[in-house]
Amino acid sequence: xxxxxxxxxxxxxxxxxxxxxxxxxxxxxxxxxxxxxxxxxxxxxxxxxxxxxxxxxxxxxxxxxxxxxxxxxxxxxxxxxxxxxxxxxxxxxxxxxxxxxxxxxxxxxxxxxxxxxxxxxxxxxxxxxxxxxxxxxxxxxxxxxxxxxxxxxxxxxxxxxxxxxxxxxxxxxxxxxxxxxxxxxxxxxxxxxxxxxxxxxxxxxxxxxxxxxxxxxxxxxxxxxxxxxx
Amino acid sequence: xxxxxxxxxxxxxxxxxxxxxxxxxxxxxxxxxxxxxxxxxxxxxxxxxxxxxxxxxxxxxxxxxxxxxxxxxxxxxxxxxxxxxxxxxxxxxxxxxxxxxxxxxxxxxxxxxxxxxxxxxxxxxxxxxxxxxxxxxxxxxxxxxxxxxxxxxxxxxxxxxxxxxxxxxxxxxxxxxxxxxxxxxxxxxxxxxxxxxxxxxxxxxxxxxxxxxxxxxxxxxxxxxxxxxx
DNA sequence: CGGCGTTTTGAAACTCATCAACAAGTGTGG
DNA sequence: CCACACTTGTTGATGAGTTTCAAAACGCCG
Numbered sequence: 001x002x003x004x005x006x007x008x009x010x011x012x013x014x015x016x017x018x019x020x021x022x023x024x025x026x027x028x029x030x031x032x033x034x035x036x037x038x039x040x041x042x043x044x045x046x047x048x049x050x051x052x053x054x055x056x057x058x059x060x061x062x063x064x065x066x067x068x069x070x071x072x073x074x075x076x077x078x079x080x081x082x083x084x085x086x087x088x089x090x091x092x093x094x095x096x097x098x099x100x101x102x103x104x105x106x107x108x109x110x111x112x113x114x115x116x117x118x119x120x121x122x123x124x125x126x127x128x129x130x131x132x133x134x135x136x137x138x139x140x141x142x143x144x145x146x147x148x149x150x151x152x153x154x155x156x157x158x159x160x161x162x163x164x165x166x167x168x169x170x171x172x173x174x175x176x177x178x179x180x181x182x183x184x185x186x187x188x189x190x191x192x193x194x195x196x197x198x199x200x201x202x203x204x205x206x207x208x209x210x211x212x213x214x215x216x217x218x219x220x221x222x223x224x225x226x227x228x229x230x
Numbered sequence: 231x232x233x234x235x236x237x238x239x240x241x242x243x244x245x246x247x248x249x250x251x252x253x254x255x256x257x258x259x260x261x262x263x264x265x266x267x268x269x270x271x272x273x274x275x276x277x278x279x280x281x282x283x284x285x286x287x288x289x290x291x292x293x294x295x296x297x298x299x300x301x302x303x304x305x306x307x308x309x310x311x312x313x314x315x316x317x318x319x320x321x322x323x324x325x326x327x328x329x330x331x332x333x334x335x336x337x338x339x340x341x342x343x344x345x346x347x348x349x350x351x352x353x354x355x356x357x358x359x360x361x362x363x364x365x366x367x368x369x370x371x372x373x374x375x376x377x378x379x380x381x382x383x384x385x386x387x388x389x390x391x392x393x394x395x396x397x398x399x400x401x402x403x404x405x406x407x408x409x410x411x412x413x414x415x416x417x418x419x420x421x422x423x424x425x426x427x428x429x430x431x432x433x434x435x436x437x438x439x440x441x442x443x444x445x446x447x448x449x450x451x452x453x454x455x456x457x458x459x460x
Numbered sequence: 461c462g463g464c465g466t467t468t469t470g471a472a473a474c475t476c477a478t479c480a481a482c483a484a485g486t487g488t489g490g
Numbered sequence: 491c492c493a494c495a496c497t498t499g500t501t502g503a504t505g506a507g508t509t510t511c512a513a514a515a516c517g518c519c520g
Binding site for chain 1: 498499500501
Binding site: 064066067070072074085086088089095096118119122125126128129130132133134135136137139140141142143144146147148188 | 294300348358371377418
């Protein structure tokens with residue numbers, strides 16, 4: 001983690017864009033520009049909450065762990081997204097960890113200033129509430145999927161999700177490279193199972209893998225896998 | 231569903247208690263007192279959102295369905311709780327259904343007034359945001375549990391949750407009667423499996439069932455079942 | 461008493477996790 | 491540049507945990 005004096009990009013950070021003019025100087029004083037290397041931890045589950053992270057560049061995974069080695073990836077974040085907001089609430093410890101998936105560029109706001117802003121900045125509060133509401137819907141949809149969908153359906157769903165969120169490059173590959181382990185953690189299964197299912201999908205010509213990149217060749221068939229059980 | 235002219239109890243409804251004085255008359259004009267019988271649907275997943283429900287009395291289950299007959303109970307609500315807030319967000323359709331588990335007493339606020347209040351009432355907005363944040367944490371904890379805990383642990387967790395949320399009567403029975411089907415839907419398993427696990431718990435003298443009521447006799451052992459795998 | 465829904469139990473089928481072993485890359489230091 | 495350790499990818503065999511199907515036992519009400 002490296003600090004420097006730059007403020008964050010006004011385009012991509014919700015707090016900056018919604019900051020009321022009178023507070024801009026205070027915001028500038030309180031925000032820190034942090035950088036994290038691939039694999040570095042932004043914060044760890046169980047740690048006391050010290051602030052909120054706005055992603056300016058790079059990708060982050062947000063995960064909850066369980067026992068030794070097991071984890072569940074709850075969400076991915078990219079530029080423009082917020083991370084660490086899950087610490088808001090009754091207990092002041094992060095309920096999740098966040099790890100940089102590549103070099104990451106963060107605008108960090110300490111908790112005190114964040115709380116103060118919430119009390120004063122109505123637009124920001126409202127945007128944040130909407131954001132929470134959407135995340136809650138998303139979370140509960142995923143919950144149902146984890147319970148009722150077989151692994152193949154969950155992986156199909158995950159791939160379509162990733163494609164929607166991160167987009168594709170000129171050749172149709174998803175703009176996101178994930179280890180199989182991360183795919184497994186995201187779909188709530190094991191490394192081996194995730195691997196086998198992905199192999200199946202390749203055999204069936206539904207997806208193509210080149211190096212670490214994945215391309216969805218037959219989105220219709222993937223979508224069918226999602227619905228098969230419901 | 232029956233309507234009458236009573237406003238809702240000021241003690242138990244968040245919107246009423248946080249309503250700014252100047253808005254009280256408008257609130258009185260816009261709120262409706264509704265009653266639902268056991269088994270009645272407050273609203274159905276997929277329907278357009280028409281407002282928010284504040285529970286004054288009775289218990290409600292909030293559930294998402296999947297295919298024919300399968301459902302996942304996402305949450306229970308009792309007096310003082312909000313239902314229907316999951317409709318707030320991008321799409322204006324309820325992402326869940328809500329069903330009365332017993333005779334229920336509701337203070338209903340139509341969406342237009344609710345939205346207007348959000349724009350003006352900072353305290354309410356803030357309370358609501360906190361509520362969402364807490365729900366999100368809860369949801370993601372449950373998500374991890376559904377993935378990584380065996381059914382027995384999930385049922386243990388569910389029972390402890392219910393006991394904490396609804397309390398117990400003088401004889402130690404949880405103030406909440408659920409069908410086995412609902413327990414199954416809440417823990418993401420089937421009727422038969424839920425039944426078998428509950429039988430085990432009775433055999434092991436961890437819980438007692440009398441009629442439709444459940445009492446936790448050995449909370450320590452239940453808690454251990456939760457943690458066993460993590 | 462006979463029907464009907466819920467509870468209870470048994471057994472088979474299946475999905476998926478686990479374990480184990482090995483191959484194929486990836487990086488590191490000599 | 492090669493040898494080494496180390497991570498990541500690959501595959502098969504096995505078993506535990508759950509779902510599913512089916513059927514018997516039970517309670518309840520007309």
